[in-house]
Amino acid sequence: MTRTGWIAAVVSTVIALIVGFGTGWWAQRAATASPEPATAAQRPHPDDVEDRPETGFEAVVVSLDETHDFGDGLTIHLSGFERGVEQSGIDPVSGQEGDLPYLSWTVEVANEGDETVPTGLVTRSCSVGDPLRESGSPVLGDSVNPPDSLDPGQSGSWDEDCWADEGDTQIRYTVEFHDQDFVPLYPPVTFAGTVD
Template sequence: MTRTGWLVAAACTAVALVLGFGAGWFAQRASAAPPVPEPSARNPHPDDVEDRPETGFEAVTVGLDETHDFGDGFTIGLDGFERGVEVGGVDPDTGQEGDLPYLSWTVEIANEGSETVRTGLVTRSCSVGDPLRESGSPVLGDSVNPPESLDPGQSGSWDEDCWADEEDTHVQYTVEFHDQDFVPLYPAVTFAGTVG
């Protein structure tokens, strides 16, 4: 074999070795790559209805002027509906600013039973109008925090409100008591009706 032939043969062998080594190296790297992790389970959010634990509670709807008894002497009712105007108000839900009309009332709870009642965390929502539309709350009351518990014979209350025009006579207010894990302690209660 001539010298040129040897050089060509040596070059071909070198290229084959490099390609073979490279392919083997890449194959080894690919097999050594860490596995792609499976997506982790998402933590449930209190507002994700599908993720809430089953409680066996059925929601209750009563009139605006009715008192609901949860059982064992624990009751809830609404009182003192009034209309007002927040001068220089801002509704963050709609972006509306100016002199904004609202509706306010008091939520009254009582424990006429023999055991302490835990009320825990309270979620509330308000809808107004016909058809109903969800409305935000200006939170203008003097006492806006519900009591966390009621001893036997004790009662408590807090102020509620929501933006509502003068012609918004239909009102729907829902309240639900939860523990620290947002598991409902009692059925959700919706008060629905009309106000002047």
């Protein structure tokens, strides 16, 4: 090999090493570089995340006259079922308007434990009839707001109602307690049974 050929071979080898090293270095850097933060549009919605934490709560179904104990001293009970008719009522669920019959009752909660218990935000739903159908609420009571929390020995109550025809004797009423982030505080409890 001539001196010129030898120099050319060495230069080619060096260039190949430099190019190979550079390509590998850039590939490694790209693979280990921190990704840019996802924008709000790219982030998965909490409902779309398959491995989001589960609450572990299973719904509890009890009879209408039963007192349910959530386990930390908080109890809940329904009382005082009555029927009435709301003049000029509007049921947004069924679309009915006029003199509409309804069913009303009182929800009683009490703290029989030794520590303050939160009740937070309360969501409620009602179904009536046979077969059961979802029913709206006229919200006619004098006291319709549940307490936020209960101190030891303290009790509270609120008025509930839902549209129900005279022939609607079956009722299912579900109560759920959530914190400010809408995380359930207790298992949902459903009261189910027959009313006259």
